[in-house]
Amino acid sequence: MGKLARKVAIVGAGMSKFGAHYPKKRNPDLWVDAWLDAVERTDNGIEPKDIDACYVGNFTSDLFNHQGHLAPQMADLVGLTPKPASRFEGACASSGIALRQAVLSIASGVHDVIAVAGVECMTEQPTVKVTDALAAASDALFEYPAGATFPGLYATVATAHFKEFGTTSEDLMRVAIKNHENGAENPYAQMQQSIKQIMESKKARYEQQGKEIPDWKDEFDFLKSPSNIMIAYPLTLFDCSLVTDGAACLFVAAENIAKKFTDTPIWIEGTGQGSDALSLHDRKSLTTFRATKEAARQAYEMAGLGPKDIQIAEVHDCFTIAEILAMEDLGFYEKGKAVEAIRNGETKRDGKLPINASGGLKSKGHPVGATGAAHVVEIFKQLRGIAERNRQIKSTPEIALTHNLGGSGGTCVVNIYRI
Amino acid sequence: MGKLARKVAIVGAGMSKFGAHYPKKRNPDLWVDAWLDAVERTDNGIEPKDIDACYVGNFTSDLFNHQGHLAPQMADLVGLTPKPASRFEGACASSGIALRQAVLSIASGVHDVIAVAGVECMTEQPTVKVTDALAAASDALFEYPAGATFPGLYATVATAHFKEFGTTSEDLMRVAIKNHENGAENPYAQMQQSIKQIMESKKARYEQQGKEIPDWKDEFDFLKSPSNIMIAYPLTLFDCSLVTDGAACLFVAAENIAKKFTDTPIWIEGTGQGSDALSLHDRKSLTTFRATKEAARQAYEMAGLGPKDIQIAEVHDCFTIAEILAMEDLGFYEKGKAVEAIRNGETKRDGKLPINASGGLKSKGHPVGATGAAHVVEIFKQLRGIAERNRQIKSTPEIALTHNLGGSGGTCVVNIYRI
Numbered sequence: 138m139g140k141l142a143r144k145v146a147i148v149g150a151g152m153s154k155f156g157a158h159y160p161k162k163r164n165p166d167l168w169v170d171a172w173l174d175a176v177e178r179t180d181n182g183i184e185p186k187d188i189d190a191c192y193v194g195n196f197t198s199d200l201f202n203h204q205g206h207l208a209p210q211m212a213d214l215v216g217l218t219p220k221p222a223s224r225f226e227g228a229c230a231s232s233g234i235a236l237r238q239a240v241l242s243i244a245s246g247v248h249d250v251i252a253v254a255g256v257e258c259m260t261e262q263p264t265v266k267v268t269d270a271l272a273a274a275s276d277a278l279f280e281y282p283a284g285a286t287f288p289g290l291y292a293t294v295a296t297a298h299f300k301e302f303g304t305t306s307e308d309l310m311r312v313a314i315k316n317h318e319n320g321a322e323n324p325y326a327q328m329q330q331s332i333k334q335i336m337e338s339k340k341a342r343y344e345q346q347g348k349e350i351p352d353w354k355d356e357f358d359f360l361k362s363p364s365n366i367m368i369a370y371p372l373t374l375f376d377c378s379l380v381t382d383g384a385a386c387l388f389v390a391a392e393n394i395a396k397k398f399t400d401t402p403i404w405i406e407g408t409g410q411g412s413d414a415l416s417l418h419d420r421k422s423l424t425t426f427r428a429t430k431e432a433a434r435q436a437y438e439m440a441g442l443g444p445k446d447i448q449i450a451e452v453h454d455c456f457t458i459a460e461i462l463a464m465e466d467l468g469f470y471e472k473g474k475a476v477e478a479i480r481n482g483e484t485k486r487d488g489k490l491p492i493n494a495s496g497g498l499k500s501k502g503h504p505v506g507a508t509g510a511a512h513v514v515e516i517f518k519q520l521r522g523i524a525e526r527n528r529q530i531k532s533t534p535e536i537a538l539t540h541n542l543g544g545s546g547g548t549c550v551v552n553i554y555r556i
Numbered sequence: 557m558g559k560l561a562r563k564v565a566i567v568g569a570g571m572s573k574f575g576a577h578y579p580k581k582r583n584p585d586l587w588v589d590a591w592l593d594a595v596e597r598t599d600n601g602i603e604p605k606d607i608d609a610c611y612v613g614n615f616t617s618d619l620f621n622h623q624g625h626l627a628p629q630m631a632d633l634v635g636l637t638p639k640p641a642s643r644f645e646g647a648c649a650s651s652g653i654a655l656r657q658a659v660l661s662i663a664s665g666v667h668d669v670i671a672v673a674g675v676e677c678m679t680e681q682p683t684v685k686v687t688d689a690l691a692a693a694s695d696a697l698f699e700y701p702a703g704a705t706f707p708g709l710y711a712t713v714a715t716a717h718f719k720e721f722g723t724t725s726e727d728l729m730r731v732a733i734k735n736h737e738n739g740a741e742n743p744y745a746q747m748q749q750s751i752k753q754i755m756e757s758k759k760a761r762y763e764q765q766g767k768e769i770p771d772w773k774d775e776f777d778f779l780k781s782p783s784n785i786m787i788a789y790p791l792t793l794f795d796c797s798l799v800t801d802g803a804a805c806l807f808v809a810a811e812n813i814a815k816k817f818t819d820t821p822i823w824i825e826g827t828g829q830g831s832d833a834l835s836l837h838d839r840k841s842l843t844t845f846r847a848t849k850e851a852a853r854q855a856y857e858m859a860g861l862g863p864k865d866i867q868i869a870e871v872h873d874c875f876t877i878a879e880i881l882a883m884e885d886l887g888f889y890e891k892g893k894a895v896e897a898i899r900n901g902e903t904k905r906d907g908k909l910p911i912n913a914s915g916g917l918k919s920k921g922h923p924v925g926a927t928g929a930a931h932v933v934e935i936f937k938q939l940r941g942i943a944e945r946n947r948q949i950k951s952t953p954e955i956a957l958t959h960n961l962g963g964s965g966g967t968c969v970v971n972i973y974r975i
Contacts, residue, residue, distance in 0.1 A: 138666060138667070139667070141666060142561040142562075142663070143561075196624060197618050199619050203692050203700060204697075205618075206692065206693040206694075206834065206966055207645075209967055210833075210966075213831070213834070213838070217831070218832055219830045219832055219846045219847055222829075222831035222967065223644060223967075224645040225645075226625070226643040226645055227628075227643060228625040238642070238657055238660075238661070241661045241664040244663075245659075245661070246663060247558055247663065270618075272622075273622050273623060274625040411638045411640065412628040412631050412636070412641035413632075413638055414632045414637060415625065419632070428638055430638075439666075543625055547628035548625065548628055548641065548642075
């Protein structure tokens with residue numbers, strides 16, 4: 138793997154509000170929201186004439202909205218016709234791939250500025266159909282016909298992690314509690330409530346209805362109660378990310394042109410991508426995602442940096458267990474040791490290595506194809522010190538990492554950024 | 557649009573036999589067939605360890621096979637795990653995009669050799685579902701809900717072309733007759749029969765069944781008869797490409813490494829991509845595809861060549877009318893003048909500018925996501941003088957062009973090659 142022939146930077150980033158927006162908003166509306174948000178956050182402005190191409194990350198508008206061939210539509214909505222417009226798909230890593238391809242395309246010398254989109258409108262379908270559509274990211278020959286869906290596949294991973302390393306349900310809860318606390322500080326998040334707030338409002342509703350108020354002393358009590366239903370042992374409702382409509386937009390530019398748009402570009406120091414067999418049964422380990430390790434290896438090598446240099450990270454917490462695997466596979470912690478860091482609060486906003494300050498997929502929401510680009514929106518804000526409410530990391534980090542996973546680890550894209 | 561930071565070449569190319577293969581063969585089997593064929597056609601051999609990444613063009617295995625997230629699966633089947641594996645989608649231009657992204661990725665300096673796949677398995681679904689799935693490449697907000705499908709959309713284009721330029725049904729028939737004559741010489745084609753042969757075998761069947769033998773004097777008589785059913789006026793069955801399962805594989809390499817694999821690389825001299833509004837009603841013209849014009853402009857500019865330099869072309873004849881539009885939009889002929897060239901036989905194998913010597917989508921078959929890569933397989937053979945049977949252009953061309961269209965012209969990729 139070689140070096141980029143020229144440097145590439147993010148010069149603007151924005152997103153739509155994440156939530157259940159259908160039918161008021163669909164992909165076109167969400168994308169325009171994200172585009173306008175990103176334009177506003179590009180210091181010197183940016184116009185369609187400045188942009189050479191539109192790269193769209195989307196998992197499956199085919200199954201969600203019966204709309205394939207999404208990229209020209211997205212390009213047209215923001216005045217980019219007849220420029221190149223392409224869709225990139227790697228399940229939930231789709232816009233991670235779109236960004237990576239934009240970086241490579243700019244480094245190639247052919248393009249100078251690319252608009253990267255991540256879009257997904259999931260709530261047009263009822264939840265059972267969403268689960269079925271998402272299952273298309275598993276192996277259609279072996280896993281899907283056997284009835285596997287993603288909560289079940291990640292439950293398998295969690296069970297193995299429990300057995301090998303003594304990880305517990307409480308550890309998973311700690312991930313959820315932290316991410317909801319962060320999401321409560323994110324005005325773009327789908328669930329802007331801490332789990333404590335959710336618990337208190339449940340209590341209030343019980344009281345209002347004249348029912349017996351549950352005796353929950355803290356979030357753990359609440360999360361262990363039947364109110365937090367079991368989805369696939371050991372994963373409960375609060376271990377799962379959300380079903381979300383949303384979009385994100387990134388403006389990516391070559392080094393010689395980046396300063397036209399801003400004095401403080403966010404440089405892509407390293408980019409890596411890995412793959413793995415789709416089926417869990419085809420892998421040597423259930424508790425290590427090989428695609429993550431490979432993507433991280435490439436990204437660190439290109440950046441000339443290591444895990445210890447990373448000051449903040451957005452990782453792919455589609456399920457709470459996935460955040461734990463990512464912390465280990467990215468080299469932040471030894472295998473089996475991530476939970477210690479979680480127990481010590483190291484990954485909270487005021488900890489040694491803040492993870493998912495945005496609220497993560499868990500609380501910010503997970504419009505699958507948009508998630509990779511949305512990771513970068515948070516990093517863009519954190520590195521510039523402009524994250525909203527009380528979410529900004531006080532020390533204003535300078536080096537960051539994003540980790541975007543597809544399926545049960547069949548695809549992974551890791552990028553490293555520096556301001 | 558800038559130049560490629562380094563040159564890129566095709567060093568191997570192959571394909572599966574195109575046809576109706578399901579359930580005996582699905583995407584994984586078709587892809588492995590194509591891979592093995594391409595390995596065999598790589599002079600000095602090629603192994604997984606030589607390859608940095610796997611780029612997969614596929615329109616909608618989501619809707620056809622309930623398999624999204626296709627790329628890691630394809631990579632795994634040929635020993636490329638854990639390398640980067642990504643899917644690229646632009647409807648029927650999907651593997652054209654995959655190749656273009658491979659070219660850009662290699663030029664970027666990050667990758668040296670990429671395996672490009674085009675795959676589609678369509679016959680798992682009944683034809684009515686195929687038509688419905690393909691319609692996802694039209695506009696899901698306006699065209700699809702109005703009942704538009706692709707035969708109807710291209711019929712609209714054809715009717716407008718008839719009106720503006722006096723093009724006739726006979727002109728469309730000439731395209732079909734030529735392409736079937738070419739396909740009859742292609743051992744990988746789905747329909748290896750000229751229309752004359754099809755007509756004669758129909759007559760023989762009538763005779764066998766003791767029925768009155770139709771009085772068809774030539775192919776035109778046959779094509780005007782009720783045996784050639786009307787699909788969407790003026791497009792008949794024989795104006796439509798086929799529903800096909802198939803895959804193609806290209807090995808793409810950087811200039812400094814291409815010679816490791818072959819002494820006669822096929823150089824990518826120019827690559828271009830354009831987009832347009834998905835909906836026909838959003839366009840200024842029904843008889844010009846703006847995406848083609850834009851893609852061609854970029855490709856010619858990068859190559860420093862013009863339409864007059866092209867000695868052979870594979871163009872996207874999803875419907876016969878599409879070949880006519882391509883001939884004009886690529887600048888080979890003035891608008892409205894392509895049919896003259898067709899009437900004069902200029903685009904036949906022994907003509908001035910052979911078009912679709914492979915048999916085209918019309919006769920070779922159209923596994924939608926595989927088509928762009930399959931175009932290149934034919935060019936690879938023609939430039940090397942190794943096309944099978946009587947298909948090889950006698951003068952062995954040195955400069956070639958491929959034209960890969962998505963939907964009703966929402967996406968177009970044009971590449972120019974030189975041996």
